[in-house]
Amino acid sequence: MNTPDSPAEVHAGKDDELRRLRRELAQVSLQLDLLQQRKTSLLAMAAHDLRTPLAIIQGYSQLLADDLLPDASPAVREYVVNILAHAESLGNMIENLMSLEQLERNQLHLAVDCVELCDVAEQAMAQVEGLLLVKELTVESDTSPVCVTADEGQIRRILYNLLSHAAKYARPASTLRLEVVGDGSFGCISLTDPNRFLTEDTVARLFELVDVNTSGQTALRGMDIGLVLARQVVARHGGRVAAASTPQTGTTLSLYLPVADV
Secondary structure, three states, rough: OOOOOOOOHHHHHHHHHHHHHHHHHHHHHHHHHHHHHHHHHHHHHHHHHHHHHHHHHHHHHHHHHOOOHHHHHHHHHHHHHHHHHHHHHHHHHHHHHHHHHHHHHOOOOOOOOOEHHHHHHHHHHHHHHHHHHHHEEEEEEEEEOOOOEEEEHHHHHHHHHHHHHHHHHHOOOOOOEEEEEOHHHHHEEEEEEEEOOOOHHHHHHOOOOOOEEEOOOOOOOOOOOHHHHHHHHHHHOOOOEEEEEEOEEEEEEEEEEEEEOO
């Protein structure tokens, strides 16, 4: 007849099992860390390697634009504008990947200062002019002077991301609305597309990374790595992002940044 284990033996057995589970957990954690490091390294390598061919495309297309004859056909001019606009967009995507890689390594350093949000918005508008021209989009602006505490270069890129995202999904010949206002202790910049409506699920996850399905498509249409970066960079500034969408008013994307003490 088997005798039951003593309390001391039962306790020792539980301790052995707990140590085994801890060892397995440590091994899994180490493997996950290694996978994350490899993913981050591949991301940085891919972004770095893309810069050279893109620079060549941008350089030659700019030469074409500069050398176009006055009597060049409208079609040729349209082709060159398209190449320049989308090369600029691709360049910004590459910089977004680099910034995400720096964020994952906690190496994205902010040089904050008092930044006039209206001025940065105008600069971003100038950058995205080609994309707007390609789809015949116009932007109506209603801005008030608001000085925020921010890294000007990072915020200009984030605003470019916001505008290029809107341009990507806007209907041709649409009119978008850009607004810059003070909202208590925050400066707010918002962009509205009155003709775009998103589901509640998409709005809730618009600024987040999402999984891709077996065909390589994102699980929710409308996801954008530029918006993912926007959320993380704005959060580093002590701000926040927001999205709202209704059939009556369209879709509005907003960034909130802390007002500077001046």
